[in-house]
Amino acid sequence: MTGLASLTTVFPGLVWAMAALALVQASRRAALWRLGTAASVAWLDGLAKLPRRYLVDVHHVVARDAYASRMHAVVAGGLLAASVLTALAILPPLGGFRPYWVLVAAAFGVTAAGSLLVGARRYPEKQKRLSAGRFQILPVLLVAYAVGGTVTALLLAFGGADGLLAPLALALAAAGGLGLAFEVRHGPMRHAAAGALHLVAHPRPGRFEGRPDTALQALDLDAPRLGSEVPADFAWNRLLSYDACVSCGRCEVACPAFAAGQPLNPKRLIQDLVAGFSPSEPAYAGAPYPGGRAAEGARGPLARLIGPDARIHPDTLWSCTTCRACVEECPMMIEHVDAVVALRRHQTLERGSLPEKAVGPVTDLRQTGDPGGRPLAARTDFAAGLDLPPISVRGEAAVLLWLGEGAYDLRYGRTLRALVRLLREAGVDFAVLGPEERDTGDLARRLGDEATFQALARANVATLARYRFERIVTADPHALHTLRNEYPAFGGCYTVVHHTALLLDLIRAGRLKPGRLPDLSVTYHDPCYLARYNGETEAPRAVLDAIGVNRAEMTRSGRRAMCCGGGGGAPVSDVPGERRIPDLRMAQAAETDAGIVAVACPSCTAMLEGVPDRKAEIRDIAELLLQAVEAGR
Amino acid sequence: MKIAILLSAGRHPVSGAAVLPRLEAQAIRLAAGLGQHIGLHAGPEAAVVAEALGQGLAHIQHAALPEEADPVPALATCLAALAPDLVLAGRRGQGGAETGIVPYAVADRLGYPLIPDIIAAAPGEEAGTLHLDQSLGRGARRRVTIRGPVVATVHPDAPASFAYAYGQARRGVIEPVVGALAPHPAPVPAVEERPYRRRPKLVKGAPAGSSAAERLKAATGEAGPASSGRLLVRPDPDEAAREILAHLRRIGVLAAPRDPR
Known part of the structure; x- marks a missing residue:
């Protein structure tokens, strides 16, 4: 019976040790965040709203990939439940209550099932957008912790804790569990700790209040240093937000510059910022910057981030169209565009190193x-x-x-x-x-x-x-x-x-009486600055429906539409790529077989109309409506 | 090497806003590749040239003068004190009260040679010499090697200016020139001033009514006047003078010789 008694202490003790190790690893990480500049954070408000931000806003994004959503619910829910229940068993009445361990075993069982779902995304071959490296051992650690925990809890529930199996199972759980806690500093589990804190201290809390908090923040032009040159120039909660990155690669799938083969990958950019302020960061193991070079340049809070010889090449910085597709897709609510603009501000205001073709405009x-x-x-x-x-x-x-x-x-x-x-x-x-x-x-x-x-x-x-x-x-x-x-x-x-x-x-209001144009087949291209920046996707579609055109949607539409390539000064920066962004967008429009691509923005008009060999006409909503009004006379 | 750049109060040709003339911004870029450079402005306001501080110039000397005063004596005094190896200026003014004659007047007053229309500058092999590349138009270039100090004016074909950096402009210094500079009244121009009138450009010998390609060929190709010149290599000075006179008469600059009766 001594074996059982000790195991009811040692097993919960393991979870407490994991928590302590995770805390140590997280505080080592926090020392790096403190290198950033000050930021005003509404702590109490953020803490109170954390559950809602996680369960509503984060889930809204995660759920776009149904598999990832289910996987995350099972594995994260199971892991949390199993760990908390086990930790509570340090109380003798619970630890000695055998049916309680049945509950614990069930929770660990759920975690094990989730771990297999995690593993299935990475083995035998990982999904293309995911990062390898330390992320590849995550399912192994999860399986070890979950299986070890399940067996230990079952032994505690049904007896047999004196046998040879108990130490083995406990050792397996310890290896997995302590490994997971250790990974809070450099590995995949960092996203959990940094992500939760990031949701509390988010630099744009308005995002969670249902309004589009997308305006760039005004820069104090009397500040001693303008923009961000080194990692220490970012606010501490921005550094924290970059640590929240889970390298899922949803941003790179959405990024128009990445798709066009321009040297930008939002995931890599965020990871380069992380590596910038964390000198001992493990090597990046995801998709590189297209056509870009291997990472080089000095690291450290005071190392220059941008430059032909630094970690981030200027072409990477100037490829961004500021379309916010990466921000829209990021389940960790990271603000990539803010980072790009902060870095650009330093390049432009302090160094005068705009891209050559952008100097004139x-x-x-x-x-x-x-x-x-x-x-x-x-x-x-x-x-x-x-x-x-x-x-x-x-x-x-x-x-x-x-x-x-x-x-x-x-x-x-x-x-x-x-x-x-x-x-x-x-x-x-x-x-x-x-x-x-x-x-x-x-x-x-x-x-x-x-x-x-x-x-x-x-x-x-x-x-x-x-x-x-x-x-x-x-x-x-x-x-x-x-x-x-x-x-x-x-x-x-x-x-x-x-x-x-x-x-x-x-x-x-009946002040315009359009006729109907049922012969036209139209697909509407959402401008980024209307749909993503301002959340307006319905009015243009309602106008098209009012004039009775045959309307088809592209695969990427509304808030998740793809950029035309015309924003953020990208046309004047003109960073070379393998393809052109508007060509890609027109190819997507061609999949709908629509004869007309309806637009609502001068940049989109110019970019899309400039596509050679396009099969569809480019017409603004106003032009189509005028045609309908004239037809209705 | 020490370079002084003459800065003038220009105006933007479209908006009329006070701007640094483009040529002077290009001059700053040329100077930045050579060595220590300083801006020099003579006029009532220093603020009008402050833009240069954001385009690669860290230091400007400002000689305060009344509105209508002649800047040349003040510039010459400052330059004599600075003793630069190279003085850069724009080849023409840009809309303000400035004029392209100033660099010539300054060079004249200081006794420096003036090399117009340069697009590149580099230190020569010998100490104290400079290689200056002149633009002769239509892509032609000429390298001049000269011993300083020298005044040079910048041609628009020079490399584009640096982008304006607000942060650098904030840190730049405008230093007033100490010591009273006696204001001289502006010189009365010895030329007649008339309002500008566009004159049609005549291409001699262009066949009227033919195609654009034929007119281009006539103007530049084998058939036109461009092909009718004679190439003289190291000619006798008398022969060269006769040839030049004959050409000037042919194109109507000089009257035909009086009939020697």
């Missing part, structure tokens, strides 16, 4: 308020022959139409003319800023030139303050995002509406 933005260096008065040239009143005449209008950079483009001028004619048709009282409209500065901001962005933002806010209007309507989702979400930090709070939303309102 950014310089023109700074000097003329337009990335093409064109006269601001020429913005309304597209509307020759149309009645386009400048707001300066009356000083007020119900709707201020923000034209954006697309107005200079001949092709996009067609869209804007269609929109202006629709607004006239519906009797909307609208006006434009005309020569007073400067660029919103979106391009400069995504390329890291925060100084130019802030100057343009302040100038535009001052201009808008002089006029009275109820809302701003724009056909450019980039301008929409900047005006709606990023200008409030500079004192400009406006109601900003995308033209598709306004057109839908006008149809529903």
Whole structure:
């Protein structure tokens, strides 16, 4: 009976030892996070909301891969339940109660089943997007802990703890369990510890409140150092968030630059940031940067991250289209785009090392308020022959139409003319800023030139303050995002509406009476800055449905749509790849057999229309609606 | 090597905003590859050239002058004190109160030679010498080796300027030149000023009404005036002078010789 008594102490003791080891390993890791700069964190609020953030928001993302979701529920639920139940058995009444061990054995059994599900993703051959390395031993450790735990608990439940089997089973459980706890520092189990803490101290808590918290945070231009050059320049909770990465590779599957063979892999980027502040990090074992080089360069909290000779090549940094597909897909809620922009800010503001081809547009933005260096008065040239009143005449209008950079483009001028004619048709009282409209500065901001962005933002806010209007309507989702979400930090709070939303309102109010165009087959391409950045996916589809076109969806649509390649300054950075992003997107559109790809953004129009040999026409929602309205007369 | 860059208060050709002229930004890049460089501006406001601090220049000397004063004496005084090996300037002004004559006037006053339209600069093999590559237009280049100090103007074909870095601009220093610089009134230009008028470009001998390809061939190819020149290698000076005069008469710059009766 002594054997049984000791085993009821030693087995729970093992779990307590695991917890202690995990705590030690996590605190060694925490010492690295503390290298980061200070950040204000609402601790109590975050802690209180942790269960909800995990069970609702994280689960929402994880569940997109049904297998991974089930696997995770079984293995993580089983592991937690079995470990907590075993740890509680340190209390003699529980440890001596045999039916309790039946319950423990059941929990370990569930864990074992989950471990096999984990193993099935990696053996005999791992799924392509997963990382190898230390992740490959995870199922082995899990199986050892779960099987050892099951056998030990069964022996405790049904007797036989004196036999030879008990020490063997306990040793197996100890090997697996302590191995798992040890892996909290460098291995796969880190995602559990860092991930939970990351959910508490998330730098964008608004994400969990159901609003799109996607605006870039304004940079203090008087700070001693601008942007992030070394890992220690990131806020500590950002470093923590990179440690939460579980290397699942969902980001690389979603990344348009990765798909195009440009040297960017979001997973690798995050892992390079981790390796940057953790000098003893094991080697990366996932997919590399396409066409990129092997990792090199110094490590450490004060080692430069970006450079031809550093860990991250500048081409990697400038390949990002800021489409947020990686952020959308990340089950650990990591903010990749924020990291990219922080690194770009340092490159641009402190080193002046923009990509060569981006220097011209950014310089023109700074000097003329337009990335093409064109006269601001020429913005309304597209509307020759149309009645386009400048707001300066009356000083007020119900709707201020923000034209954006697309107005200079001949092709996009067609869209804007269609929109202006629709607004006239519906009797909307609208006006434009005309020569007073400067660029919103979106391009400069995504390329890291925060100084130019802030100057343009302040100038535009001052201009808008002089006029009275109820809302701003724009056909450019980039301008929409900047005006709606990023200008409030500079004192400009406006109601900003995308033209598709306004057109839908006008149809529903009966002010536009479109006919039906049932002969057209259309697929709608969601702009990143409308769908992912602002969560607006329904209005454009509702307009298409109102005009009765035959609508098909691409495999990737809505918030999970693929980028056209036109955002984040990627077209002006023009990092070479093996393929072009818009070509890939048009190939996806071709799978729907639609004759028309409907767009709602000047960048998407330009990128997709520039695809050679495309079978489908590119038409803006406004153009299609105008055609329907004219057909309905 | 010490390089001084003359900075002027330019205006953007489209927006009219006060900007650093493009050529001077390119001059900074040329100088950055050579050695220690400093900017020099003479005018009422230093803020107008502060943009240069973000484009690779760490230090600007500013000689404060009244609005209408002539900057050349002040620049010459500052340059004499700085004693640079190379003075770089833009080849023309860009919309502001500045003018492309200034580098010539400064060189004249200091007695320095002036090499126009350079696109590259490198130290020569001998100490104190410089290799300056001039652009002659249409891709032609000429390397000049010269002993400094020398004034050189920068051609737009020079390498593009550095990107503007706000952080560097914050750290740059504008230092006022101490010591009173007596303001000189602006010189009355010895030339007649007229408003600019576009003149049609005439391509002589271009066959009217023919295709674009034929006109191009006539202008540049074997058939046109470009092919009618004669190549003289080390000609006798008299013969060379006669040839030049004949050419100038042919294209109508000089009147035909008076009939020697």
